[in-house]
Amino acid sequence: MKVGRSPEWVAYGLIAPSVVFLALLFLWPLTETALMAFREPGRGWTAVHLRKMIGDLNFTVSLKNTLLLVAAVVPVQLALALGMASLLDRIPRGRSVFLYIWTVSLGISDLAAGLAWLSILGDRGYFNTILHMAGIVDQPVNWLSYRHPLALFLCIFIAEVWRATAIVLVIVVAGWQLIPREYGEAAEVLGASPWQKFRRVTLPLLKPTVQSALILRTVLAFEVFAVVYALAGRDFPVLVGEAYNWQGAYQNTHVASAYALFILTISIAATFVYLKALRVRRETLS
Amino acid sequence: MSDICVEAIQKAFKGQPVLRSLSLEVKDRELCVLLGPSGCGKTTLLRIIAGLEAADGGSVSIGGSRVDRLPPQRRNLAMVFQNYAVFPHMTIRENIAFGLRMKKAAGDLTEKRVQSAAEMMQIGNLLDRYPGQLSGGQRQRVAVARSLAVEPDVLLMDEPLSNLDALLRLEMRSELKALLKERGVTTIYVTHDQTEALSLADRIAVMHSGGIEQYDRPERIYRYPATVMVGGFIGTPPMNFVSDPALFAGLGASPPDGAVKLGIRPEDLQIDATGLRTRALVVEMLGASLQITARLGDGLIRVSVPAGSPVLSGQEFGLRADGDKCRWYDAGDRLMGEGGPKE
Amino acid sequence: MKRSAERQFWMASALALLWLMPVYAIAVSALSPEADLLAWPKSWLPAALSWETLRFFVQVAGVWDAVINSAIVAALTMVFSIALGAPAGYSLARFHFKGQNLFRMLIVMTRAFPLAILSLPLVTRFISVGLYDTHLGVALVHTALALPFSILVSSSLFMGIPRELEEASWTLGCGKIRSFARIVLPLALPGLAATMIFAFVVSWNEVFAASVLTLNQRTLTAFLFASLEESPLHFRLAGGFFLTVPSLVFIFAVRKYLFSMWGISDK
Numbered sequence: 001m002k003v004g005r006s007p008e009w010v011a012y013g014l015i016a017p018s019v020v021f022l023a024l025l026f027l028w029p030l031t032e033t034a035l036m037a038f039r040e041p042g043r044g045w046t047a048v049h050l051r052k053m054i055g056d057l058n059f060t061v062s063l064k065n066t067l068l069l070v071a072a073v074v075p076v077q078l079a080l081a082l083g084m085a086s087l088l089d090r091i092p093r094g095r096s097v098f099l100y101i102w103t104v105s106l107g108i109s110d111l112a113a114g115l116a117w118l119s120i121l122g123d124r125g126y127f128n129t130i131l132h133m134a135g136i137v138d139q140p141v142n143w144l145s146y147r148h149p150l151a152l153f154l155c156i157f158i159a160e161v162w163r164a165t166a167i168v169l170v171i172v173v174a175g176w177q178l179i180p181r182e183y184g185e186a187a188e189v190l191g192a193s194p195w196q197k198f199r200r201v202t203l204p205l206l207k208p209t210v211q212s213a214l215i216l217r218t219v220l221a222f223e224v225f226a227v228v229y230a231l232a233g234r235d236f237p238v239l240v241g242e243a244y245n246w247q248g249a250y251q252n253t254h255v256a257s258a259y260a261l262f263i264l265t266i267s268i269a270a271t272f273v274y275l276k277a278l279r280v281r282r283e284t285l286s
Numbered sequence: 287m288s289d290i291c292v293e294a295i296q297k298a299f300k301g302q303p304v305l306r307s308l309s310l311e312v313k314d315r316e317l318c319v320l321l322g323p324s325g326c327g328k329t330t331l332l333r334i335i336a337g338l339e340a341a342d343g344g345s346v347s348i349g350g351s352r353v354d355r356l357p358p359q360r361r362n363l364a365m366v367f368q369n370y371a372v373f374p375h376m377t378i379r380e381n382i383a384f385g386l387r388m389k390k391a392a393g394d395l396t397e398k399r400v401q402s403a404a405e406m407m408q409i410g411n412l413l414d415r416y417p418g419q420l421s422g423g424q425r426q427r428v429a430v431a432r433s434l435a436v437e438p439d440v441l442l443m444d445e446p447l448s449n450l451d452a453l454l455r456l457e458m459r460s461e462l463k464a465l466l467k468e469r470g471v472t473t474i475y476v477t478h479d480q481t482e483a484l485s486l487a488d489r490i491a492v493m494h495s496g497g498i499e500q501y502d503r504p505e506r507i508y509r510y511p512a513t514v515m516v517g518g519f520i521g522t523p524p525m526n527f528v529s530d531p532a533l534f535a536g537l538g539a540s541p542p543d544g545a546v547k548l549g550i551r552p553e554d555l556q557i558d559a560t561g562l563r564t565r566a567l568v569v570e571m572l573g574a575s576l577q578i579t580a581r582l583g584d585g586l587i588r589v590s591v592p593a594g595s596p597v598l599s600g601q602e603f604g605l606r607a608d609g610d611k612c613r614w615y616d617a618g619d620r621l622m623g624e625g626g627p628k629e
Numbered sequence: 630m631k632r633s634a635e636r637q638f639w640m641a642s643a644l645a646l647l648w649l650m651p652v653y654a655i656a657v658s659a660l661s662p663e664a665d666l667l668a669w670p671k672s673w674l675p676a677a678l679s680w681e682t683l684r685f686f687v688q689v690a691g692v693w694d695a696v697i698n699s700a701i702v703a704a705l706t707m708v709f710s711i712a713l714g715a716p717a718g719y720s721l722a723r724f725h726f727k728g729q730n731l732f733r734m735l736i737v738m739t740r741a742f743p744l745a746i747l748s749l750p751l752v753t754r755f756i757s758v759g760l761y762d763t764h765l766g767v768a769l770v771h772t773a774l775a776l777p778f779s780i781l782v783s784s785s786l787f788m789g790i791p792r793e794l795e796e797a798s799w800t801l802g803c804g805k806i807r808s809f810a811r812i813v814l815p816l817a818l819p820g821l822a823a824t825m826i827f828a829f830v831v832s833w834n835e836v837f838a839a840s841v842l843t844l845n846q847r848t849l850t851a852f853l854f855a856s857l858e859e860s861p862l863h864f865r866l867a868g869g870f871f872l873t874v875p876s877l878v879f880i881f882a883v884r885k886y887l888f889s890m891w892g893i894s895d896k
Contacts (some may be wrong), residue, residue, distance in 0.1 A: 011724035032750035107880030109834030115869025311691035385801035
C-alpha cells in the first residue's frame, strides 16, 4: 500500500452513501413534486392542478392563516429567544437547568405539543378554570372553534410559540457563546449600559446567527400542521393541512403536490428575503 | 544499523512549495535536530519521514532500505507528538503497551518492556491511572515511554517540550539527552528553540523556507554560521551584521576580497577607547552580562560585555571587534573562506 | 450588580415555570381518571392519580401495534442515519476534498428544508416498489430528516478528536482500520449514541410523512392524528402524554450535543 494514496477517494467513498441517499429521498422527490404539480398522465404539461388549488375554497383561507401565523409567531420567538439567551448570559447559577427546561419542547412532537395545550386551552382545561376563578366566565367556553376566531388564533399562536422557540434559542445561544466576552466587557468599561451593550455590541455580532435562526424557523413555520389540527381540527385551515387533505381525503396527489410546491416556493422566497434584508458583510466578521 | 537517508524530497501544499528538493543524512545512533522558524517545513519533513505525509518526489531510506512506500506502521519508528497524543481512553499501562500489542508481542515481554520504559521515565507508579489524571509533564513522560517501549529503529520527536513550562522544559531536556545517549536510538528532533537544539543535538540542520541552510555540529553552527540567515537566527541576541565598508577599519576588521558583510557575535566585540566611536542607546542588565544596543552607521549593533562594565545609556564609547571572530559574507550572503578549522 | 443578577434569576425561574406548564398539564391529565378530566371547574392539583386513563389508552385496539410500529420505524431510522451519517461526518472532519464546502452547504440546507412534505410524490413510487405502508418506507423518509443532523454532529465529534491520536497509533504499528476501531470509535461513542437517540426522537415525533405513507402500519403519531376527530378527550391527552415521555427522557440524555446540531458554526 502506498501512503496517503488518493485520500480524496476515501473521502468521496465515505460521503457517497449519504449523497446517493439524499439524492433519492430529497432531490428526486423534489423534482417529482414539481412534475406532479404541472403534469397529468396522458395530457402532458398543464396548469389545471394549479388552477384547482387556487380556485379551492380553502386555499385563500389557509394561505392567510399560515402567513398570519408565521408573521405573528416568528418575531415573537426571536425576541423571546434573545431575551432568554441574555438571561442565561447573566444569571449566576442554574444555567444548564434553565437551558434544559426552555429547550424541552425541542424533543416534543408537534402533535403532542398541540395536545398538551389542548389540556390547558380546551373547554374543560385549566385556562377556562382561571377565567372562572376570575369571574369572567361561569360555564366552560370552547375557545378552540371558528366561533371565536381571535381566541382560536391566539391559542394556536401560544402553542406554536411554546413549541418552537426552543430551536431559535439553541441557535442564538450557540452563536452567543462564540462572541468573546471581552467585547462586552470592553463596552462596559467604556460606560455602556446593559441595554446599550446588547444593542450596540452583542446584537450586531449576533447578526449571522439571527439570520440563520430566522431562515430555519420561518421555513419550519410554514410547515405548521399537527399543532393546529390537535387544537382546532378543521376550524383553522393551514397550507400543509390542505396538502394532506388533497392527498388523503380527496385522493388527488397532483393538487397536493401543487400545494407542496407552493409551500416550498414561499419558503425559498422567505429565505431570500432574509438573506437580502440581513446581509452580513464579510469584512465585519473577524 | 539504522541510519536515515532523505534524498531530494519535494513537497508542495496547494501549489506552495514547502520542501524544495531537500536531502538529509542522519547517522546511526545520531541525534539530529531540525531547527528553524515556524513555517520552514521542519515538521512537514518529519511527518514525511514518519509516513504521515506523502512527499511529491524524492526518497526516504531507513537502515539502507527504502521506506517511502510503506505506511507508518511498517517503518518501525516511533514518534512523540507536540501535544503528546496520549490515548485518553486507555490507562498509562495500556498506552505504553499499545505499540507492542499492535505488533503482537508476547504478554510477558510486553509487561517487561512496559515496566522498564515506565521506570526509565519515572512513571512506574502511575501505570494504572488514566491520562486525564496526569499533569502535562507526566503525560509527556508517558509519550516518550510509549515510543521507547517498541524499541524503534528511529525515534521522531516533534517539538516534544514546547508545551511544558520553562522550568520543567529545562529538566526534561537534560533527562532526555542522557536517556537518548544511553539508548543510542537514531533520533530526529524538531524544534524552533535554539537553546534546545544547541544543547541536545549531535548535529543541527538549520532549515529555512523549505531547504537546509547549514547542517553541522552545534559549536560550528554557532561559530561559523554558513549564511547570514543562520547567524541572524542563532544566538540571543543574534550575530551582528555590518555592511557599511566605512566602518570595517574602525572596528579593526580587514575584509578579504569580495566580502560585503561582516558578521560578529555580540560577545566578540570589546569596549576599547581607541575603537570606533558610538553611542549607547539602551543598556540592559542580563545578570552575568550587560547588553548594550548602540547606533552604528545607519543601523544598530548589539554588544555583550561582562556585567560591571562602565557604560551608561546615552554615553559615548569605543568599539573594537576581535579579529579572529570576524566572519565575512559574500554578495550571496554565504560565509567566505574555508569556514573554520577542519576537524 | 448583585441585585440585578438576583432579579434575572427570578425572571428566568418564572419563565421556566411557565414553560413547564403544558408538560405538567398533560401529565396530570393523562394520570387522572376521566371524570376528573372533565370536571368543572378543574382543581390545580390532581385529585387522585390513577393509571385508568393510560390503561384505557393502551387497550384501545391498534394503539399497542402503533407503539410497536413507531418503535420499529424509529429504531430503523436510528440505524440508517448513523450508518450513513457517521462516515460522512468522519469524511468532513478528517479529509480535504473538492466539493467539501458544497456538500456541507447541501447538508445545512437540507436541515432547513420542509422535507416531510416531499413524501407526497413518494406515495405512488412507494406503492409501485412495495414500500408503501411498510416500516422501511417510513424509516427511509425519517432518515432523510435525521441524516443532516447526524452528519453535522458526528463531524463535530470527530473534529474534537485530535488527529495526532490516530497518527500516533499508526506510527505504533496500527493500520488505519484498526486505528479507527481502537482509538477513534471508543472516543466518539458517547456522542454517536446521542446522535442515534436524536434520530430516534425525530422519527418518533414525526407526523406528516408517517400519516401520508402508511395505512395499516400506522405509527403512534399517525394513528393518533388519524383518530383526532373521533376520539374522546381523555384518549387524545393520554396519547399526547405517551408521545411526550420518551422524548423528554431522550432529549435530557442528548442535551450536551444540542449545540452542534443547531449551531451555525458548523465546526
